[in-house]
Amino acid sequence: MNILHLKKNNEFQTVYKNGKSFANRCFVMYVYKNDLSENRLGISVSKKVGNSVIRHRVTRLVREVFRLKGHLFNSGLDIVVTARTGAVGIKYSDAEAAILHLGKLHHIIGHSELNEES
Secondary structure (H helix, E strand, C coil), X not given: CCCXXXXXXXXXXXXXXXXXXXXXXXXXXXXXXXXXXXXXXXXXXXXXXXXXXXXXXXXXXXXXXXXXXXXXXXXXXXXXXXXXXXXXXXXXXHHHHHHHXXXXXXXXECHHHHHHHC
């Protein structure tokens, strides 16, 4: 499944202003319904998190979680994942658990699919 990305600042701002957010130690996830049949993902990692190597590693981890687990999420959503300083140095399994945890809080993960996954 190909992942569509949010790229423009106004797309991010729409999600920030109108969407709902939940946070955990590593990430903040903003979710806003779009009028598409697919999800769009935006990833934001500020300079507070670390240098460019660290920021790009966190970005790649988030992108990989959505590549492998994106089928679990309901469709028609704009999702912005913002990294917090707790995301520095985490392993893939921790990033996956943190993102799926936020998805459950937002009620955007189909429960039947999640039970099959476990």
